[in-house]
Amino acid sequence: MIARERLNQLKEKFGPAIQRADLPGDSRLFVFVEPSALKAICQHIFRDLDARYVTSIGLDDRPCSGKFLVAHDFAFDRDHLLCSVLAYLPADNPKVDSISDVVPGASWAEREMRDLVGIEPVGHRYLKRLVLPDGWPDGMHPLRKDVPWNHVPAGYDEEREFTFDEPPEGCMVVPFGPFHPTLDEPAHFRLYVEGEMVRGCEYRGFMVHRGIEKLAESVLTYNDIPMMAERICGICGCVHNVTYAQAVETAVALRAPPRAEYIRTIMLEIERLHSHLLWVGLACHIVGFDTLFMQSWRIREPIMWIAEKISGNRKTYALCVIGGVRWDITPEVRAELRQVLDKLEAEWRAVVAAVSKDKNIQKRTRGVGVADMTLVKNIGLIGPVARAAGADIDCRRDHPYAAYDRVDFDVITEFGCDVWSRVVVRMKEVFEAIRIIRQCLEKMEDGPLQVPIKDELPVGRIGVSSVEAPRGESHHFVITGENNRPHRWRVRAPTYQNLQAVPMMIKDQQLADMTISLGSIDPCFSCTDRMETIDLKSGVTKVWSQQELESMTRRGKA
Amino acid sequence: MSVLSKLKEAVICLRAGRVTLPYPATARPVPEKFRGRPIFDAAKCIGCAGCASNCPSREILVVDLCQEIRILQYLGRRCTYCGRCADVCPEKAITMSHEFETATNCIGDIRQRLDLFMSTCQRCGRCFKEPSHLEQLKQKGYRFDDVQNERWVLRSQAYLTSEAAVDDMKIEI
Numbered sequence: 001m002i003a004r005e006r007l008n009q010l011k012e013k014f015g016p017a018i019q020r021a022d023l024p025g026d027s028r029l030f031v032f033v034e035p036s037a038l039k040a041i042c043q044h045i046f047r048d049l050d051a052r053y054v055t056s057i058g059l060d061d062r063p064c065s066g067k068f069l070v071a072h073d074f075a076f077d078r079d080h081l082l083c084s085v086l087a088y089l090p091a092d093n094p095k096v097d098s099i100s101d102v103v104p105g106a107s108w109a110e111r112e113m114r115d116l117v118g119i120e121p122v123g124h125r126y127l128k129r130l131v132l133p134d135g136w137p138d139g140m141h142p143l144r145k146d147v148p149w150n151h152v153p154a155g156y157d158e159e160r161e162f163t164f165d166e167p168p169e170g171c172m173v174v175p176f177g178p179f180h181p182t183l184d185e186p187a188h189f190r191l192y193v194e195g196e197m198v199r200g201c202e203y204r205g206f207m208v209h210r211g212i213e214k215l216a217e218s219v220l221t222y223n224d225i226p227m228m229a230e231r232i233c234g235i236c237g238c239v240h241n242v243t244y245a246q247a248v249e250t251a252v253a254l255r256a257p258p259r260a261e262y263i264r265t266i267m268l269e270i271e272r273l274h275s276h277l278l279w280v281g282l283a284c285h286i287v288g289f290d291t292l293f294m295q296s297w298r299i300r301e302p303i304m305w306i307a308e309k310i311s312g313n314r315k316t317y318a319l320c321v322i323g324g325v326r327w328d329i330t331p332e333v334r335a336e337l338r339q340v341l342d343k344l345e346a347e348w349r350a351v352v353a354a355v356s357k358d359k360n361i362q363k364r365t366r367g368v369g370v371a372d373m374t375l376v377k378n379i380g381l382i383g384p385v386a387r388a389a390g391a392d393i394d395c396r397r398d399h400p401y402a403a404y405d406r407v408d409f410d411v412i413t414e415f416g417c418d419v420w421s422r423v424v425v426r427m428k429e430v431f432e433a434i435r436i437i438r439q440c441l442e443k444m445e446d447g448p449l450q451v452p453i454k455d456e457l458p459v460g461r462i463g464v465s466s467v468e469a470p471r472g473e474s475h476h477f478v479i480t481g482e483n484n485r486p487h488r489w490r491v492r493a494p495t496y497q498n499l500q501a502v503p504m505m506i507k508d509q510q511l512a513d514m515t516i517s518l519g520s521i522d523p524c525f526s527c528t529d530r531m532e533t534i535d536l537k538s539g540v541t542k543v544w545s546q547q548e549l550e551s552m553t554r555r556g557k558a
Numbered sequence: 559m560s561v562l563s564k565l566k567e568a569v570i571c572l573r574a575g576r577v578t579l580p581y582p583a584t585a586r587p588v589p590e591k592f593r594g595r596p597i598f599d600a601a602k603c604i605g606c607a608g609c610a611s612n613c614p615s616r617e618i619l620v621v622d623l624c625q626e627i628r629i630l631q632y633l634g635r636r637c638t639y640c641g642r643c644a645d646v647c648p649e650k651a652i653t654m655s656h657e658f659e660t661a662t663n664c665i666g667d668i669r670q671r672l673d674l675f676m677s678t679c680q681r682c683g684r685c686f687k688e689p690s691h692l693e694q695l696k697q698k699g700y701r702f703d704d705v706q707n708e709r710w711v712l713r714s715q716a717y718l719t720s721e722a723a724v725d726d727m728k729i730e731i
Contacts, residue, residue, distance in 0.1 A: 224614035227640040295570050298577050305589075312593035312654065318640040326645065327591075347570075354566035 002079045003029040009049070014041055022462070027080055027399065028250065030462055035070075035087040039097040042072050042085060046103050051076050051083065052393065053105045053380040054466070055492035057477050058113030060144045061088070064460065064487070068094040068119055072106070073464060073477065073492075077398040082464050084477070089119065098124035105380035108500055109492075116143040131206045134162045142214060149211070149218040165202050167192045174511065178207055182286050182515040185525035189502075189518075196510050201503045205525060213489055221484045222248060222457065226320045232491060233524050235278065238271045238317050239469040240476070240491065245320035246401055247476040248486070251463025256402075257451055260324040262444040264402040266337075267311070267319050268467070269433040269440075273344070274303045275470035276426045276433070279522050280351075283423060286519045287364040292355065299347045302340045309333055322457075324450030334441055341434050352427050365419040369505045369517030372417045379501045383472020383494050384429070385521050388414045388421035395468035407439040419520040460487070469494050471522045495521065495528045585659075593641045593654040598632055598670045602651035605630060605674040609643035609652060610703070618643060619703040628676050631705055634660075634668035 003023045010031060011018050017037035022030040033041055045051045051074035059069040068089040075082050089096055098121035100107040110121040111130035118141035121127070132142075137155040141147065167173050171192040178186035188204040212232060216225045229244040230237035242264050249256065256264070281296035304314040311317035311327045319325050329337070355361060376386045386393055394411040396404045412428040414421035463478045472494030481487025498521040506517045579586055588594070605628040610618040615638055619631045644652040660668060703709070 219616075220614060223612065223642070227614040227638060227642065231638070291567060291571060295567075295574065298574055301577075308592065309589040310591075312589075312591040312641065313639070316638070316640075318593070318638075318642075326641075350566065350570055354563050354570060357560065358563040358567070359560035 001026060002076075002081055003027070003083075006049070006076065006079070006081065006083065007031065010041065010044070013044060017041065024250070024253070027082065028464065029081060029083040030086060031083065032086050032088070035089055035096055038070070038072070038085065038087045039099050039102070042074075042099045043102040045074050045083065045085065046099075049076070052377075053103045054082070054473070054475050055477070055490070055496070056099075056106050056109035056113060057488070057490045058117035058119040058143075059479065059488045060117055060141075060146075061487075062091050063145050067091055068117065070096050070113065070119055071477065072099060072103075073475065075399065075466065075473075077393050080398055080400070082399060082466060084462065084464060094118060095120045095122050097122050100124050103380075104378045105497055105500060108496065115141070117141055118144060131209065135160045142211075143217075145217075149214050162204065164190055164204075168199055170194060171199050176201075176514065182519065184282075185523075187523070187525045189514075191506075191511065191514065193511055196512075198506050198509055198511055198514060200507060203499070203503065205499070205528065208525060213491065216486060216489045217481070218485075222486070223321050225486070225489070226322075227318055229491070230316050230318065233493065234315060235275050235524060236271060236469040236471065236474065237315060238267050238319055239467050239474045240493075241317070241320050242268060242402070243465050243467040243474050243476040244478070244489070244491075245322055246467070247463040247465035247478040247489075248322050248457070248480065249463070250465055251461040251478050251480050252457045254323050254451065254453070256324045257448045258403070258445055259328075259447040260449050260451075261403040262440045263325045263327065263329055263449070264319065265404060265407070266329065266437050266440045266444075267307075267317055267325075268402065269437045270303060270307050270310075271317075272433045272470045273430060273437075274300050274307070275522075276430050277303070277348075279426055279470070280355075280423065283365075283419075283516065283519055284361070286516050287361060289361060292351070295351065299344060299351065302344065306333070306337055306340050309336070321450065323453055324448070326449070328449055329441075329444070337437070338441065341437060345431065345434050348427075348430055355427070356424070361423070362420055364513075364516060365423060365520075366416070367418050368509060368513045369419045369520050370417050371501055371505050375501055375504055379504075380497045381472070381501055382497055383469070383522075384422050384425045385472065385498050385501070387412060388425045389417040390415045393473075395466045395473045399466045401465065401467060403440060403443075404436075406443060407436050409436050419516055422520045457484070471495060471524065472498060493524065493528055495524045499523055499528060582659075588656050588658070592656050592658075593639045594657040595634070595639065595655050595660050595668065596632065596637070596641070596643055597653050597655045598630070598672055599651045599653070600672045600674065602649045603630065603672055603674055604649055604651075605672075605676050606648065608646045608648065612642050612646050614638065614640060614642060619705050619708065621703050621705045622676075626676050628674045629705055630672040630674060631708075632670040632672075633665075633708055634670070635665055637668075 003026050006029060007021050014037055017034040019032045019034065046053055054073035054075050057071040061067055061069040065088065068091060069086060070089060071084045071086040073084050096119060098110055100110055108130060110124055111127065113119045114121055115129060115131040135157040137153050140153045171194050174191040174193050176189040176191055177183050178188045186207040190202040191198050192200040212228055220228060226241045226245055230241040232240045277296050277300035281293040285293040307317065308314045310329060310333055311319060319327060371381060371385055371389055373389055373391060375381060376389050376391045390413055392411060392413050397411055409432045412425050412432065414424050457480055459480055459482055461480045466473050466475045474494055475492040477490040479487040502518055506514050509517065607620045610620045615636045617633045617635060617637045620628060622628050641654045644654050662668065
């Protein structure tokens with residue numbers, strides 16, 4: 001009972017500050033604590049017990065408990081335990097001690113909490129607006145329950161300008177994005193450059209918010225959300241679909257039938273295959289090696305076709321509903337999938353044999369975009385970025401879900417900490433994914449695809465689920481609610497953590513290496529920017545370019 | 559060493575041959591299970607509104623003009639072709655077709671409107687018995703959506719406001 005052991009450790013140290021605890025199983029621990037002791041407890045968990053920081057969640061719980069709720073999620077990877085530390089805050093003055101100076105990776109999550117729920121992180125050193133658009137009125141927090149989902153705030157100030165930080169002494173500013181040939185999605189990096197060397201940068205993102213979380217809490221119902229969740233990301237959509245379904249299932253103590261678990265595993269691995277092949281292609285494209293870009297995408301194409309055959313679509317598989325899956329893997333598809341995997345494996349082996357000795361790629365990627373273990377720990381980096389720095393973490397093994405506890409696979413680690421190591425990790429993971437799918441096809445048992453739900457899903461239960469997406473751990477936090485929909489659903493996509501490390505990764509590197517350093521985390525801005533309540537249709541992006549043009553001309557005149 | 563890699567890479571390219579498809583001149587046939595534009599069959603539909611209640615995009619609207627006539631309107635503007643409507647339909651009146659080239663400059667081309675004659679049971683129409691899961695969780699029976707303004711009305715709302723909702727999509731036709 002590792003969960004109980006960890007709880008006892010906390011109780012011994014903090015005693016009365018621990019108000020109550022919930023141990024729904026041996027792999028989940030929810031600890032409710034005094035808000036005044038929250039920071040000390042998080043510090044203890046993060047530094048002394050050496051847990052990995054996952055994310056922070058703010059929640060307007062006033063309709064239920066009359067209070068605000070804040071939660072910090074940690075993962076004990078070796079103990080196979082996901083832990084939430086929760087604290088209730090008073091409704092009239094929701095303030096909480098910021099943990100960002102002991103857990104640097106919590107910086108964004110706390111800024112987001114401040115923007116969207118209005119919980120003030122006291123002691124946070126960089127309280128710039130993160131998520132909300134610049135013209136959004138102060139004191140208006142869209143994720144609060146008294147704000148309707150389609151609310152358009154009065155006093156939206158289109159003229160209000162974003163104030164950038166002052167660049168360091170002696171540095172030039174080079175704007176990178178929001179539209180740039182090597183960026184597939186909009187994000188703005190303001191690079192501080194000294195000659196050819198990048199000395200720092202300021203990130204400005206969250207330009208593609210869609211308000212999915214708010215919609216889920218106010219309009220959609222449990223079984224609508226999986227179809228919306230997979231639209232968080234175009235590449236790892238199925239991951240969000242499965243993570244959401246699993247989070248709700250753990251919250252209400254429901255288990256999908258074994259066959260459904262195998263099918264989920266297969267689809268997740270198919271997605272990893274296509275994502276890794278896509279990424280290797282893109283990385284080659286970024287360093288100017290388009291031959292391999294084309295070949296890698298050609299090898300990937302049969303995977304898309306088999307996914308289309310199984311689910312009816314190349315991407316957005318619409319796989320899960322609560323309690324199971326919708327698509328079966330028929331014997332014919334099974335045979336075809338085996339053939340596709342055999343061909344893919346042979347072709348990929350040839351590519352790996354060629355690329356792993358290719359000096360040109362190595363020259364562009366070795367020693368570039370370095371993220372070492374300290375950074376991994378502090379920011380909470382995950383996925384291939386962490387594994388390329390020697391961190392032996394993988395949710396598939398550490399927090400087993402679906403059928404991963406019944407298959408045998410290796411977690412690939414490298415120790416170069418640079419972009420090249422990330423290339424190697426991803427190239428090798430392709431073979432592991434093929435291995436996993438083959439085992440699943442072998443072991444898959446017959447049976448139902450969905451478990452019938454006979455009763456209303458219970459209210460007020462907390463569920464968390466972590467799924468290893470191709471880019472890293474995708475983490476969903478759900479509190480079940482009334483009216484057949486979650487009370488709070490928080491999505492933490494892998495890029496959310498990995499992107500926070502980019503300024504450190506590109507520091508003191510050549511400007512030309514910026515694109516591949518950024519590309520090496522496989523950034524997905526739509527995952528990161530997943531929520532906001534203002535619609536792009538109201539012209540926010542358009543207004544921005546106009547405004548920037550205007551301010552440019554103004555500056556030109558002066 | 560690197561020359562060898564380059565040669566290997568050249569072999570990979572040469573082996574691949576030509577793989578580009580002649581699309582759009584000829585489209586590659588889609589698999590049997592392909593989820594394209596949903597097609598509604600008025601002859602089979604019993605007007606249970608299960609599809610409307612389960613549509614994640616809220617693109618299927620239902621309104622009862624009188625006791626006997628129910629209008630079911632599929633808008634298709636932001637339909638994601640997820641196929642949930644076809645899943646829950648008890649009469650298999652909705653099929654996910656193989657149509658995917660649905661780009662149009664007139665949104666009305668995708669719209670489908672079913673005028674359904676309902677049997678006279680006032681409570682539930684010809685009520686459908688739903689066979690599988692989530693039975694209790696679904697809304698059933700009469701609905702009152704705003705067909706004129708093409709928007710889905712939340713169950714909690716008892717009346718219709720006259721002005722269009724802010725998020726309504728206006729497409730010039």
